[in-house]
Amino acid sequence: MIFFDIDKTLGTNKFTFQATLTRPVTTVVGKSGAGKSTLALLISGLSSPDKGRIQVEGRIFFDSEKGINLPCEKRGIGMVFQNPRLFPHFTAEENMRFPLSHCNRKSIVKFDELVDLLDLGSLLKRKLGELSGGEAQRVSLGRAILASEQLLILDEPLSSLDIVRKKELLEYIGRIPCVLRIPILYITHSPNEAKKVGNESLFIDAGQIEPIDSPEEIFQKLQNLGDQNEI
Ligand SMILES: Nc1ncnc2c1ncn2[C@@H]1O[C@H](COP(=O)(O)OP(=O)(O)OP(=O)(O)O)[C@@H](O)[C@H]1O
Numbered sequence: 001m002i003f004f005d006i007d008k009t010l011g012t013n014k015f016t017f018q019a020t021l022t023r024p025v026t027t028v029v030g031k032s033g034a035g036k037s038t039l040a041l042l043i044s045g046l047s048s049p050d051k052g053r054i055q056v057e058g059r060i061f062f063d064s065e066k067g068i069n070l071p072c073e074k075r076g077i078g079m080v081f082q083n084p085r086l087f088p089h090f091t092a093e094e095n096m097r098f099p100l101s102h103c104n105r106k107s108i109v110k111f112d113e114l115v116d117l118l119d120l121g122s123l124l125k126r127k128l129g130e131l132s133g134g135e136a137q138r139v140s141l142g143r144a145i146l147a148s149e150q151l152l153i154l155d156e157p158l159s160s161l162d163i164v165r166k167k168e169l170l171e172y173i174g175r176i177p178c179v180l181r182i183p184i185l186y187i188t189h190s191p192n193e194a195k196k197v198g199n200e201s202l203f204i205d206a207g208q209i210e211p212i213d214s215p216e217e218i219f220q221k222l223q224n225l226g227d228q229n230e231i
Pocket of ligand 1: 011034
């Protein structure tokens, strides 16, 4: 279960995020600039709320009243961003194992099982320059899953890929809940992606979460906001 009730002001932008999430995969949807990545940064601890509370699976990450603000490396969160962000001088395997060896993380999935799940066997000895964009993003997905103890956050993981690679990676992402039994937050501006990946969705508009009753409502809301982006 993920619970958050937080406020944050960044420049002239005021964000108020409040939700209780109980399903395995929640998609966070909204048009560009709505505040999706801001929410991810606040939950991960890379940015701190001005006030409020964040709790994941019974662990308090942030509570302004109690003076709790767990540093990001203690939150057990794996993250995938729009670009792979791999170390170029490491092999794929060294990149994947890096958070375990350097950040004192314990993996809750077996390395070999993950390699099979994401078809990474033939890529393990390659460095970043020897991987395609889709392959590199698959490696960074593997690294994030290995580092995830409490929560996995995927922030627009398909956005740097072409349509063929998007579909391919989406299939791999669909397999993750089979091995990783922790909540997943999947951020996207694409209603199609949200429909394919998530069990429930949060819709963010201008820094506020709006309730939605059905996946079709996401299309409608984005259309009303004039967002034509789609895969
Ligand atoms: N440090 C900051 N200071 C001031 N404004 C910021 C800061 N970080 C983000 N913003 C603003 O907050 C708003 C939300 O940004 P955010 O990155 O969360 O949007 P997003 O929904 O993830 O968009 P995209 O889909 O384009 O990545 C934007 O208007 C952005 O310019």
